[in-house]
Amino acid sequence: MITLLKQSSYKTMPWKNGKGQTAQIAIGPEGASFPDDFFWRISSAQVNGDDPFSKFPGCDRKLVITQGTGLTLNGKDLHQLEVLEFSGEEVIHAKLIEGPVVDLGIIYQRDRIQAEMKVLNLHEISTLNFEGGRHFIFCLRGRLEVHGHLVHAGDCIMIQNLSTLELAGLNHSSYVLISVSEK
Structure with a gap:
């Protein structure tokens, strides 16, 4: 989702x-x-x-x-x-x-919780693989296209119950990936 x-x-x-x-x-x-x-x-x-x-x-x-x-x-x-x-x-x-x-x-x-945070750049298309928990993609710069959603700088996508996600970057995009899971 x-x-x-x-x-x-x-x-x-x-x-x-x-x-x-x-x-x-x-x-x-x-x-x-x-x-x-x-x-x-x-x-x-x-x-x-x-x-x-x-x-x-x-x-x-x-x-x-x-x-x-x-x-x-x-x-x-x-x-x-x-x-x-x-x-x-x-x-x-x-x-x-x-x-x-x-x-x-x-x-x-x-x-109770494990969390990760990474800053990533995206110039074209990338596939992200997830293991359990919730994952958040916060758009820093440019725009991201995720499953038909256009994500502008300052907006965020929450991902649950997906193991793979294709992410396209527009205008030299960068984003923060935050993963949250219970111990």
């Missing part, structure tokens, strides 16, 4: 620490609420200033900068399209490297 998640349908909500807002793309399990009873959540946020990250005990996080130069997190630079993984318990202070950024991240309960 393939579900198109358009950017216009993302749910805007405050950060847990109240310092900004995020656009929730998807959450699990179905019917879960954040931050009360979720197992995982994928979201995108604009970071406009130097602020601490919210803490999420029992969770791990993966983060990629999708727009802007990057962030310095506890003295370590995270540049655009690099993936960083860190613990939800870790005290993280973010400093903008050069102006505001937009990030894409997944927060997941480490004892």
